[in-house]
Each structure stands twice: as C-alpha cells, then as structure tokens.
Amino acid sequence: MKAGHQKADPRGVLTGIHFMDGDHACCEGALAAGSRCAAGYPITPSTEVVERFASRVPTVGGVFIQMEDELAASITLQGMVWAGAKAFTVTSGPGFSLMMEHIGYAAMTETPCVFVDVQRGGPSTGLPTLPAQADMMQAKWGSHGDYEIIALCPNSPQECFDLTIKAFNLAEEYRVPVMFMMDECVGHMSEKVVIPPADEIEVVPRRHTHKSVEDYLPYGTNGDLVPEMAHAGEGYNFHVTGLTHDERGYPNMTLPIQDKLVRRLRDKIVNAVDRITMTEEENLDDADVVVVSYGITSRVAQRAIEAARAHGLKVGKLRLITAWPFPDKKINDLAAKIKAFVVPELNLGQMVREVERAAHGQAKTIAVPHAGGGVHNPEEILKAIVEAAR
Amino acid sequence: MSDNCNDDFSTDLVNLEVPSIVNPVEQFLRSERVPHIWCPGCGIGTTVNSFARALIDSKIDLGALALVSGIGCTGRVAGYVKLDSFHTTHGRAIPFATGLKLANPKLNVVVYSGDGDLSAIGGNHLIHAARRNIDLNVICVNNLIYAMTGGQTAPTTPNQSTTSTNPYGVFEASFNLPHLVEAAGAVYVARWTTFHVRQLSKAISEAFNKKGFSFIEVISPCPTLYQRRNKMGDALDAMKYYKEKSKIRHGAPTSEVGMTMTGEIIVGKFVDIERPDYQTMMKAQYHESLGERFVEQTEMVCS
Numbered sequence: 193m194k195a196g197h198q199k200a201d202p203r204g205v206l207t208g209i210h211f212m213d214g215d216h217a218c219c220e221g222a223l224a225a226g227s228r229c230a231a232g233y234p235i236t237p238s239t240e241v242v243e244r245f246a247s248r249v250p251t252v253g254g255v256f257i258q259m260e261d262e263l264a265a266s267i268t269l270q271g272m273v274w275a276g277a278k279a280f281t282v283t284s285g286p287g288f289s290l291m292m293e294h295i296g297y298a299a300m301t302e303t304p305c306v307f308v309d310v311q312r313g314g315p316s317t318g319l320p321t322l323p324a325q326a327d328m329m330q331a332k333w334g335s336h337g338d339y340e341i342i343a344l345c346p347n348s349p350q351e352c353f354d355l356t357i358k359a360f361n362l363a364e365e366y367r368v369p370v371m372f373m374m375d376e377c378v379g380h381m382s383e384k385v386v387i388p389p390a391d392e393i394e395v396v397p398r399r400h401t402h403k404s405v406e407d408y409l410p411y412g413t414n415g416d417l418v419p420e421m422a423h424a425g426e427g428y429n430f431h432v433t434g435l436t437h438d439e440r441g442y443p444n445m446t447l448p449i450q451d452k453l454v455r456r457l458r459d460k461i462v463n464a465v466d467r468i469t470m471t472e473e474e475n476l477d478d479a480d481v482v483v484v485s486y487g488i489t490s491r492v493a494q495r496a497i498e499a500a501r502a503h504g505l506k507v508g509k510l511r512l513i514t515a516w517p518f519p520d521k522k523i524n525d526l527a528a529k530i531k532a533f534v535v536p537e538l539n540l541g542q543m544v545r546e547v548e549r550a551a552h553g554q555a556k557t558i559a560v561p562h563a564g565g566g567v568h569n570p571e572e573i574l575k576a577i578v579e580a581a582r
Numbered sequence: 583m584s585d586n587c588n589d590d591f592s593t594d595l596v597n598l599e600v601p602s603i604v605n606p607v608e609q610f611l612r613s614e615r616v617p618h619i620w621c622p623g624c625g626i627g628t629t630v631n632s633f634a635r636a637l638i639d640s641k642i643d644l645g646a647l648a649l650v651s652g653i654g655c656t657g658r659v660a661g662y663v664k665l666d667s668f669h670t671t672h673g674r675a676i677p678f679a680t681g682l683k684l685a686n687p688k689l690n691v692v693v694y695s696g697d698g699d700l701s702a703i704g705g706n707h708l709i710h711a712a713r714r715n716i717d718l719n720v721i722c723v724n725n726l727i728y729a730m731t732g733g734q735t736a737p738t739t740p741n742q743s744t745t746s747t748n749p750y751g752v753f754e755a756s757f758n759l760p761h762l763v764e765a766a767g768a769v770y771v772a773r774w775t776t777f778h779v780r781q782l783s784k785a786i787s788e789a790f791n792k793k794g795f796s797f798i799e800v801i802s803p804c805p806t807l808y809q810r811r812n813k814m815g816d817a818l819d820a821m822k823y824y825k826e827k828s829k830i831r832h833g834a835p836t837s838e839v840g841m842t843m844t845g846e847i848i849v850g851k852f853v854d855i856e857r858p859d860y861q862t863m864m865k866a867q868y869h870e871s872l873g874e875r876f877v878e879q880t881e882m883v884c885s
Binding site for chain 1: 612615645646648650660661664665666667668669670671673674677678679680681682683684685686688689706707710864868872875876877878879880
C-alpha cells in the first residue's frame, strides 16, 4: 500500500461471493471506494447502478438524489465533491452528451469525480437496450477546449467492481474526472463477483490541504502538478471558477495564465501515462499480429485469438483497460516488432485511429468495425487476423 | 493673508489624527479583486452591499456559508465575496448548490445569480429546487436583459422593450418570477428593487433564517444596455422610476405582480409559509421505511 493510502470503510463493503450484473457491481465498487453521494437521471442501460445506490446508501450513511436532467446530475455531484464527499453520476449516450459541459467544468476546476457511461448504440436515441462502444472519442474530446481525462473500460462484472474503485482512486490522485466506460453487455451480464474484505481494498483519500488559511493557495502546486483541495465550510474562503484562473483561483484571462493552467491540466495526466495505464497482455513476445480491444469486445476477440493460435498463427492480445490517456508508447514499441494490429470495436472506427497514430506506420492497422446493437462474430475478427498475418 | 491661511490649514491636516474608517462590508469582499467589472450605474454592487449588511445583521455563521453563482453579470458576485464561493456553469448554480447542501447539511448555501441564468437556461432547476424545497437562499438580480453578452432578450424582458435580438420590440410574454417560484413550491418569496436597500437587506436576513427554498427577486438597473437601448435614461432615472412606481404590497397575490416596461413595480414579501424541506422529508421517510437500518449521514467528508 502506497503512503497516504487508506483501507476501505467496511460499512460500505459487501464482502462475499455474489452473482450480480455489471451495473450492480459498479454500484458496489462506488460504495467500497467510499462514495456516499450520487446524483443521477434515469437512462437505459445504466439506471440499475443508481437504483441499487438509492436502495443501499441510506443504510450506509449517504445520499442519492434523482435530478431533473443530466445537466443537473452532472453538476450536483460536483457540489457534493466540494462539500467533501466522493461522488459520481451514471448515464448512457444521450445523457452523456448532456453532461459534456460539466466534464469540462470538472476538468477545469480539478474536481475529483466519476462519470459512469454504460454505452448503448447511437447516434441520438439509437439503441437504448443494446450495446455499443461508440462514445470512446466523446469521452476524451466531448467538452470544448484542451483538457485531459482518464477513461477505464471494464470487461466483466468483476471488473465493474474492481475498476470502479480504481476510477475513484485515480480521480482523487489526479483531481480529474474519470470516465468509466462500460457497455450494455458488461452492464447487464451477470457473473460471479468477488468482493474482498474491506481491509484488502485500497482507497485513495482526498488531497486535502494541511496548510493554514493564510498559506493555502487553491491552485498552487509546488511542482507536483496536482493542487491540494479544501472543502466548503472549513474557513478557507476559497473561490472556484470555470474561468481561466491563477493559483489563487481568481479569474485571470491573460495569455501566460491560460498557457500555464491549460498545460498543467494536460501535463498532470499525460506525464503520468505510464503510471495510469493498465493493460492485459498475452503472447506479445513472439506475436506477428496483436489484437487490440477493450470492454465486451475483448471477450469476443479472445475466441478469435485462441482459434488463430490453434491454427498456428502468432497472435498476441493487448486489452486496453485504460483507454485514456492513450498508451502511445506501448503501441509504438509493439509496432516496431509486429506486422499488424487488428482492432475490433463496437463502432465504425474510434480507438483504431489512436492505434494507427501511435504505430507511426511501423505496422499495419486493420479495423474490424461494428455499428453496435450486438457484438462481433468471432469469425469476423479471425478473418482480420488471418489477413493481417499474411 | 490668504497664503497664511492656507499654510495653517495644511499644517492642521498633517497633524490631525484621523480615525481610520473601515467600510463595514469590506470584510466580506475580496478587495484585491477590485475594481470589479460592473458598469457605472449597474445595480449588482448595490445588491452585494445589501447582502453584506444582511451578513452583519443576521449574525450568520460565515464559516458555514457558501455562495454559488452561475454565469452572467450577477454570476460574477461569487468572485468578489470573501466566502467559499463557486462560479459554476451557465444556469447550473442551483443544482451545484443542491449538491453542496446534500453532502454537508450544515452549510448555509446562497445562490446569487441573474434572471437569464436562473430562469432561462436554469429554469428547469429553479422550479425543481422549489418543488423539492431544497434549503437554499436564492437571490435573483433581475436586470430584465442579458447584459454580459450585450443586451439580448431574457425571459423577463418586458413586452415592447427593444433588445439586440428583438430590435423591433419584444413580442413574447415574460416571466413573472415570484408567481413562477410560488407555484413551484417556494416557501419564501419577496421582491425588492435596488432602491429598497434596507428592505432588501432585511429580506435576505429573513431568508437566511427560513428553512427551505427562498427566492428574492431584486429589480436592478442596467443603464448600459437595457435603459440606453430603450431611452430610459441613466441609473439615477432608474432610481427615480423605482421610487415613484414601486408599491409595497406585502402578501400580494403573486399572480398580480407581473412587470411591465414602465408600469408599477409591486414589491414586498409575497410568500412566507412553512413546509418541510427536502432533507427533513428524506430523513423522515428513511426513518419510517428503514427503521434501525437507516444510517444518518454524519461525516461523508473524505479526509
């Protein structure tokens, strides 16, 4: 356990072996991570997360509020955070679109929080009850301006639990909104979920300032890139604004301040990419072809990879658990050694562009697109692997 | 002779011990941020003065007070008050404030924003916070126009006014905000103008002590955009108008307090009723349904 980290509060941890779906596991992850506050607005296929939270949270000391829309939910949770709580909201495509402004506000004000997006088919109302992975670029670029976020992609109910805790921890460590990019399949599939004892769960506490009121600079960083936080009601009389601001938190719309602030918001994430990145890797050492996938598609791809290896093809697996910040260096290093990447995803080509960009032309990149509403047939991925191996 | 007089006078001045005079509201302001951005004759500063007087008079715990603004001229209030202050996104001050209050019920939360921010882009949140009776004090500075962006029509702009987006005159109906928030469920509704600085201050003090959703509308001049475009004179003319055309009618039915461009302005305390606020209702419901399984929120604050 790293210095300053804590164990989970046992009151929120439902230790045991469960059979539950990904949405419910996500809720349990949030509770285990210490979240006692959430604001939401119903939208399929994500609603089960907050339904469970609404049922559980009064028994562990907390509050859930169903707001009038996603615009409200996505800023209410930030009020909760500035009052001292760990808070999150949950949505799906159309609601995620409405939340974009407040993802930008959270990035600009460095409000640690978690946005869960259980992805469904789009655009617009699209396919409310069917899966897609087509919000991946929106998660990174959806709000205006230059900013960085972190995005995680679970591929099972177990990971919906484990990685929700991780999402809260990353949010606190970097003071950044974390996008938890589930998909309808992962959200609605039920599997075994093991919830460990609270003392085996590591929780990252708030970067709360220990400075005196006189010495506290709300956005001063001392070279660490991540400032310390104070909460409303503690006597610091601090100011928070979405305007470009100086270290005091005061609006300052000069070029040097804009440059300093926006570069720091980027650098605090981009410079930590190696520490943030999580992947699952198999057979990369001798691979000619590497299948890059994430979320539910990684489980479909697994079948194709195994079939290809059974045919003697040297195929490796790289599963992106962290989608953003994108692991450029990992892809670049692999590209130097292999013939091609195969990138199946439930969209018409999003993360594949990142793979192609990071490969710098050293290896071919073959997309296996899918418009969403279902998952790939493993044969489609297998065909792409065979083509790539030629 | 006159030279001597002048010398004596200046000598006296140098030797005079002048007691330092401190503006009593200065303690609540981030004086390092002055000068502010508001135009000469703008009424927002006047409302801040009344607000600060209310902080003194009500003896409210400043350490537990948070102020939340949206976007616009009035949205800048959050940046000038020496409190925990949040300048949020356009229209969303109320839901942000709701989050603060829910996570830390000990906070007194004031929403301080403009008519466009609160009743147009934030209109949905305004009515729902009133419906839920969230324990917030909303101060709505109504200058009848979008001023920050250059004088566009607001939901409050009176019929027949001219704005930059209705250059041939406003023909859509305007909101009567006290009527709107009363219908939605507010427990305290008052309206004053920036001429009524004492009454405004008293109303803010009353709202601090009111549990539930309170709403104070302050009619405020915008000489730069609203009055200039409508040939209504300067800030002093606005004060004269407020003085001459305001009628104090406490308890007036809010359906009768709609504004026109040059007509009467009905001011006063219109609504002051008792109704359990959101968090009281929430706790009661959980107690009833969950019994001993209900765990009251104590410290949700993460260290």
